[in-house]
Amino acid sequence: MRRVPWLVGVVVALLCTSIVPAAAASTVTNGCVASVPEPGTTTPVRICYSLFRPATASKQHTVPLIFHSHGWGGSRATDPNAFKAWLDAGFGVLSFDQRSFGQSSGVAHVMNPDYEGRDVVKLVDLVAGLDWVTQQRPGDPLIGAIGGSYGGGYQFAGAFTELRDRGRTRFDALAPEITWWDLKQSLAPLEAARTMWLSILFAGGGTHLPPAVSKAFVALIATGAWPAGQAGRDLDAFFAHNGPAWHVQQGRRLDIPVLFGQGISDNLFNLNQGLANFDRALTARARAESIFVGYNGGHTLPSVVPPGYATAGDPCSVALGSPTFSSLSIRFMRLRLLHQATGLTGFGTYHLSTAAGRCLTQRNLTVNKRYPLGKIVAPTGAGLPVSLPIAKGPITIAGTPTLTADVYTVIPRSVAYFALSVGTSPLTAKVVQNNTMPLREQTTARGVRRTIELPAVAVDVPPGQNLYLTVAPIADMYAGQRGPLPGVMMLKNGTLKVHVAR
Template identity: 50%
Template structure:
């Protein structure tokens, strides 16, 4: 049941609660459906012209004499646009127009899904923006330049970056004035196959949700990845351009405010993806006006090996002066698009919900403390998780830890999975916020110095409990994609770099 719930939530952009009961509806005009010509499809499975279809929600009173800003919206992977009157009631009541569109391959739009490729989905967004700019009731800052924001989660967050960066690549600037992406990615390759190890459970779920939307590359790549346990070169190439990481590597930055809302216990697009966007995809000026808010939720399939924990919820918006995330988002958009006074705090900082239910606000998520550990020996391919003690509580962590060690492996394509955990002893230690990350050695390795990324976390560990390093040869998020041959991995001269804040 939890798997079904998680997939349903993903397909409908989990976390975006914008609907209002019909009794609360104001007298906004009836939404209008329309389509524009998108980029023609080149995939051999469905070549030819493509329409990108959308529904326009105009707020009451908006006219050529009283122009208003507009928010773009799109749904999660496998979903379709919102068409029902009253669905965006809070935004319309606040004075925003909304345009909800189907991304290519979904809903009423044609073509195949290229999963955020700027040459396809990015160009499609540009053409939708052109239509928005043509509406006489839309406020503009210049010719063909609407006052424009964006909302949506998961795949509905990905289009925001795809459209904005596609414009920057073409013209040096974007017509978006503010973004509010939720539970989305920086790099799809890093998310779907960190270290080239396929995140099997999620990749299978995503593939199964929308088989008819896939390109021929996706069909072939999925089959190869499941068979070999390796991320195919064709998939790496297919996804390489499809996220902020590609653009930031090319020197492009967003110079607009962005509200990033990311699930720390999300085991598809974990917190590190939002941190990468906050740290690398924004100019210093934009970051000073932006916020990163981490919560326990998002894409959360259950994990059993190794077992983890996180108190579900979203504790940080109230600490920033909002009544909840929806209120925080609306205030953020109002201050940046409507000129409303700044009534929320915490701009330019990371606000992370702890696994235990609190909220920690920090200026940096980099490691600040180093701890030495004894040698670690783990089996490869088969075996049970082990927990190695790092430190005793009380302490608070908020950020991105790393591990450094001299690594030796005895076997071909050895893989082990790493995380931080807490408990009263190694026997009851549970992984903080459910996430693990793999480390992979393609061949036999003898004492090679490695830096291993650990999952980004936030946790408050009280007195009487301890912090552990969990190392496991298998993980159910990477089912059947452990080591290719039995063997062992030995870590010597081990240090863990921790983002300790208290």
């Protein structure tokens, strides 16, 4: 489709706007922009927004703009009070309904750069024509972005789409929370579906998906495994480009500062996903100007089978001098967009809330300890978890552990779930921060060498307690897996690699 010049987009937007004076000394403008039509159609999709202009903003006194959007199944914020802290800090805000949600039309493609990515670019074009928004050069507004989950996904979709299509992004700083690196691996790591979360996501917005994808999504939930045949191919094609992982595979990295907030006890978009974004989605220069904050929160469900634990809270935002991640985001944007001294430190560094609720800061999370493992024989399909002792406390583990071993199974499609756990004995050991990761063998395994990621963690093992490797036959985040009859999975010649904090 031929691109519409940004000025034309502004004119289209102005034709469908309404301006409402706000009680909080700001002006709210509601409107829509015309964006990319759905496949096989020619009708532009409507992307609707609310634009909040602080009372101090004018052509003579311009301000940076902050983009905001909602989580999956939600809609934009229309009340100026939602952004009072941002407006008071000297920013304008644009909150928008993502494709197919709120007042926006179309179908949800879940952050495909050709659809949601270009929707965000259309909105950047819109604010590029506002005389009260600071312009770094013609058509290049000074902008940052905030939002969590799906509202974090749009930030990467917009910035990477501009990088792909223009060679650079007009976003100047991002602050995504609890979002993903690779969407397929988040929803179904190693093609074992996180059915508990998939059911919740489908209930919240499944009807917004394209019909074929919606049908395949139901099959994924029903079986717990990636569908075979056309349904599986539909899902593979749908999720192929929908995250930073694909852009990085294409050779793209963002060269802008990012404040990452990731939930360590998040068992949908887990800490592994956030660390991959920090480590791989940015250039080295951008990473040195960025901050990673891991807190116990996000998409959290308790791990009952196998039993887990976590302490809610965000001690690292506090350690960095802010009471909440939201206030930390304002300080980050004041520094990066307004160039104000905020006293913010900790750049290029990981700040991780431990399972017990303290802030652990590490310059790197490189593997520095290897533990050889004895033979592990664990049940699959039914039975009790097996917990193998790894190390005695006191010890602190952080980052993404990996397990490499020769795998044997007696029944095809066997699956087991892995995690680090802490306790005084194998019977009392609880999974760190409520997260497990699967190993699923499609066929009978006969000494197949496998390396899998375990859930990334930050955990202090106190004196008198032990660190364990737990292997469970079932896990509640993956409830409903239709596997074979109960069997066993045996691991030989294994090594567990971890980062021990110094």
